[in-house]
Amino acid sequence: VEASIPEPQRETWRKHQAKPFADKDGFQRELVRHVETTLARSMFNCDESAAYSACALAFRDRLVYDWNRTQQRQTLADAKRVYYLSLEFLMGRALDNAMLNIGQKDIAKAGLAELGFRIEDVIEQENDAALGNGGLGRLAACFLDSLATLNYPAWGYGLRYRYGIFKQEIIDGYQVEVPDYWLDFNPWEFPRHDVTVDIQFYGHVVKTTDENGRVVHRWEGGETVKAVAYDVPIPGYGTSTTNNLRLWSSKAASGEFDFQKFNNGDYESSVADQQRAETISAVLYPNDNLDRGKELRLKQQYFWVAASLYDIVRRFKKSKRPWKEFPDQVAIQLNDTHPTLAIVELQRILVDIEGLGWDEAWDIVTRTFGYTNHTVLPEALEKWSVPLVQHLLPRHLQIIYDINLFFLQSVERQFPNDRDLLRRVSIIEETNPKMIRMAHLAIVGSHKVNGVAELHSDLIKTTIFKDFVDIYGPDKFTNVTNGITPRRWLHQANPRLSELIASKTGGYGFLTDLTQLNKLELHVNDADFRREWAEIKFNNKVRLAKYIKDTLGIAVNPNALFDVQVKRIHEYKRQQMNIFGAIHRYLTLKEMTPEERAKQQPRVSIFGGKAAPGYWMAKQIIHLINAVGEVVNNDKEIGDLLKVVFIPDYNVSKAEMIIPASDISEHISTAGTEASGTSNMKFVLNGGLIIGTCDGANIEITREIGDENIFLFGNLAENVEDLRHAHTYGGDWTLDPSLARVFEEIERGTFGNPQDFAAIISAVRDHGDYYLVSDDFHSYLETHKLVDEAYRDKEGWTTKSILSVARMGFFSSDRCINEYAEGIWNIEPLKGEE
Numbered sequence: 001v002e003a004s005i006p007e008p009q010r011e012t013w014r015k016h017q018a019k020p021f022a023d024k025d026g027f028q029r030e031l032v033r034h035v036e037t038t039l040a041r042s043m044f045n046c047d048e049s050a051a052y053s054a055c056a057l058a059f060r061d062r063l064v065y066d067w068n069r070t071q072q073r074q075t076l077a078d079a080k081r082v083y084y085l086s087l088e089f090l091m092g093r094a095l096d097n098a099m100l101n102i103g104q105k106d107i108a109k110a111g112l113a114e115l116g117f118r119i120e121d122v123i124e125q126e127n128d129a130a131l132g133n134g135g136l137g138r139l140a141a142c143f144l145d146s147l148a149t150l151n152y153p154a155w156g157y158g159l160r161y162r163y164g165i166f167k168q169e170i171i172d173g174y175q176v177e178v179p180d181y182w183l184d185f186n187p188w189e190f191p192r193h194d195v196t197v198d199i200q201f202y203g204h205v206v207k208t209t210d211e212n213g214r215v216v217h218r219w220e221g222g223e224t225v226k227a228v229a230y231d232v233p234i235p236g237y238g239t240s241t242t243n244n245l246r247l248w249s250s251k252a253a254s255g256e257f258d259f260q261k262f263n264n265g266d267y268e269s270s271v272a273d274q275q276r277a278e279t280i281s282a283v284l285y286p287n288d289n290l291d292r293g294k295e296l297r298l299k300q301q302y303f304w305v306a307a308s309l310y311d312i313v314r315r316f317k318k319s320k321r322p323w324k325e326f327p328d329q330v331a332i333q334l335n336d337t338h339p340t341l342a343i344v345e346l347q348r349i350l351v352d353i354e355g356l357g358w359d360e361a362w363d364i365v366t367r368t369f370g371y372t373n374h375t376v377l378p379e380a381l382e383k384w385s386v387p388l389v390q391h392l393l394p395r396h397l398q399i400i401y402d403i404n405l406f407f408l409q410s411v412e413r414q415f416p417n418d419r420d421l422l423r424r425v426s427i428i429e430e431t432n433p434k435m436i437r438m439a440h441l442a443i444v445g446s447h448k449v450n451g452v453a454e455l456h457s458d459l460i461k462t463t464i465f466k467d468f469v470d471i472y473g474p475d476k477f478t479n480v481t482n483g484i485t486p487r488r489w490l491h492q493a494n495p496r497l498s499e500l501i502a503s504k505t506g507g508y509g510f511l512t513d514l515t516q517l518n519k520l521e522l523h524v525n526d527a528d529f530r531r532e533w534a535e536i537k538f539n540n541k542v543r544l545a546k547y548i549k550d551t552l553g554i555a556v557n558p559n560a561l562f563d564v565q566v567k568r569i570h571e572y573k574r575q576q577m578n579i580f581g582a583i584h585r586y587l588t589l590k591e592m593t594p595e596e597r598a599k600q601q602p603r604v605s606i607f608g609g610k611a612a613p614g615y616w617m618a619k620q621i622i623h624l625i626n627a628v629g630e631v632v633n634n635d636k637e638i639g640d641l642l643k644v645v646f647i648p649d650y651n652v653s654k655a656e657m658i659i660p661a662s663d664i665s666e667h668i669s670t671a672g673t674e675a676s677g678t679s680n681m682k683f684v685l686n687g688g689l690i691i692g693t694c695d696g697a698n699i700e701i702t703r704e705i706g707d708e709n710i711f712l713f714g715n716l717a718e719n720v721e722d723l724r725h726a727h728t729y730g731g732d733w734t735l736d737p738s739l740a741r742v743f744e745e746i747e748r749g750t751f752g753n754p755q756d757f758a759a760i761i762s763a764v765r766d767h768g769d770y771y772l773v774s775d776d777f778h779s780y781l782e783t784h785k786l787v788d789e790a791y792r793d794k795e796g797w798t799t800k801s802i803l804s805v806a807r808m809g810f811f812s813s814d815r816c817i818n819e820y821a822e823g824i825w826n827i828e829p830l831k832g833e834e
């Protein structure tokens with residue numbers, strides 16, 4: 001294509017080539033142009049929202065320039081690419097991130113100011129892109145940032161949901177879900193109406209032989225839906241590399257609607273077909289760590305996987321390489337089991353469409369895929385019913401059965417006559433109906449399986465995937481501890497802290513080499529530095545206090561200890577234990593004399609997080625938190641000594657405000673249940689200390705920062721099973737007395753109708769306390785006493801804060817992505833000349 005363009009034409013193209021703006025003037029020119037032409041407004045009716053739109057469009061144009069060059073460079077180099085398949089990308093806002101990564105926020109700030117706008121207010125206009133639930137989706141977003149920053153040729157593939165995670169309102173203390181229609185104005189996506197894939201569902205399989213007498217399977221009939229690509233540029237920090245996130249949107253295959261039906265007067269059904277097709281990418285399933293087995297979810301998974309693989313294969317085929325080189329050009333990472341059908345789909349493409357032999361195809365498939373496990377919770381492990389898959393994807397079911405047969409035959413050869421082993425590792429679970437265990441399929445079809453923190457990776461090897469370690473050997477299983485991008489979670493969220501760190505570490509190099517934070521240790525005794533450090537935290541608390549006052553009408557004292565737990569509401573994360581602890585604190589304060597009370601450390605207990613709409617218990621917990629807040633916050637006797645605040649609609653942009661404002665945050669899951677956690681890393685990176693259990697990445701954080709800088713408590717993962725057993729069969733199990741006192745108070749009606757909270761109490765007291773709330777409660781309270789004491793020593797606290805940040809270098813998602821690149825994907829960076 002390149003060579004076919006004659007020189008005079010090239011000249012004309014070059015002459016008018018779009019150039020990125022380089023200074024304030026250039027930025028302003030672009031901004032005003034967008035206000036006046038794209039938005040058809042003027043200085044007289046350009047409000048903040050229009051200023052945001054124009055600013056975003058100006059920066060989008062700027063991104064496109066690097067983006068086009070990156071794509072050309074990657075195509076030309078024909079280098080191996082990694083494809084990150086994730087049903088969730090929890091991106092948050094894009095404008096601030098784009099300005100900072102490009103390095104032109106200062107230009108924009110000055111430019112906007114001269115036009116009458118404060119950049120902070122303009123940034124606030126943007127809706128979060130909330131195409132994810134929690135940790136798994138946000139991890140994918142951090143990975144994209146690191147992949148671009150490190151110049152890896154990488155693509156993200158996901159779904160373009162019309163509705164992201166719902167918006168949460170709190171009405172009378174209860175969660176109410178409101179749809180998140182975020183696409184109203186989204187300058188960050190490029191519809192590619194020319195990049196479409198037809199996706200087939202239902203139908204049947206015809207088995208025939210070809211002219212060579214070879215058996216072939218043809219998948220026929222059924223219905224077709226069209227996948228349309230929407231591309232989102234992902235700028236790296238301090239590099240021109242701008243990668244692509246491709247999100248698929250579903251459309252009726254016949255175009256807008258069926259004209260045949262329409263012309264025959266069958267208006268309704270012509271529109272219904274169109275709507276049915278569009279339903280596939282309409283909404284993100286709002287469950288976190290929970291599998292519901294819904295047909296539409298399976299349709300989403302296949303739709304997205306099939307479109308992505310078609311795209312990947314199409315790109316590979318352009319290079320005209322033989323199939324056996326596919327794994328040298330393509331690495332595909334499965335973000336949890338959600339995209340596991342990709343394994344089956346690639347085998348189908350290679351065998352049914354490209355005509356490869358089964359074994360040759362299977363070798364290519366298994367060398368291509370890697371699988372990341374993110375949870376051991378049984379209720380989160382995906383299983384699809386065999387009849388459902390047979391109905392929706394008849395050929396895929398056959399392939400799954402063949403994969404399973406060949407796998408089990410090899411197990412039989414390795415471990416003859418161990419029938420129970422075959423039953424345990426089979427991809428098919430012999431229940432009624434039979435179920436497909438997607439994690440087993442993912443393991444069998446991948447060359448590497450990784451967990452997301454050391455403890456978690458050990459747990460999967462010794463519990464849920466133990467048999468597979470016996471079969472494949474330990475080398476197939478590995479650990480890649482999660483990380484976070486310091487660009488968004490330090491530089492963007494906490495600009496003043498970032499600036500202070502830069503002033504002490506010799507510039508912003510720490511943003512791309514986070515281990516440079518260790519230079520801060522040299523300054524830990526520098527009085528001015530310490531004062532500034534503490535001041536920045538205080539100012540962040542003032543900002544959060546103002547937000548709480550403005551939105552909830554609750555006055556909190558920024559001198560109080562801010563104690564934060566923000567994450568999805570889940571029994572395993574134990575927000576119930578936190579609120580029980582707050583009630584205990586309240587009761588203790590109430591029992592004190594005014595003199596005693598005056599000596600206590602004031603606290604603000606801050607909660608935030610969404611409950612899955614169908615997770616009744618989680619919703620009750622939200623209600624309890626709000627009910628306790630209602631009483632405590634209005635108790636004159638208590639005043640500033642305790643406030644309980646629930647911040648509605650926790651999302652990425654709220655996290656950017658809340659996390660820098662925390663003194664202590666809670667990561668208190670039952671040991672062995674939180675695979676990693678990533679907010680723990682964000683809090684510590686922003687100078688907050690944490691209280692936590694020996695779970696997930698808390699353990700590695702402790703190892704890095706030192707156990708004198710973290711408040712650990714509670715039972716260990718290795719004891720959880722025995723404790724659970726003792727709850728039911730132990731005979732002498734008794735409820736923790738402080739907890740019994742808390743329950744008494746709830747049941748007395750202090751926080752409203754006790755019926756409302758009966759289930760939360762019963763789960764602990766009467767139904768086996770599966771999450772060990774009572775077992776851990778005593779050490780939880782004792783550890784909070786230590787937190788209070790430590791906080792009273794302001795200087796000691798600041799030392800802990802500085803040293804912790806200095807030792808957080810390991811938790812950059814850059815380190816994490818480099819480990820994937822080397823250990824799993826075998827890919828190299830590809831840098832442009834800057």
Ligand code: C3B
Nearest residue numbers: 135136289374375452674675676677
């Ligand atoms: C989460 C886990 O619960 C977290 O511990 C972990 O840090 C992140 O993934 C990222 O690895 N997770 C999630 O958000 N959703 C799931 N379905 C499973 C795990």
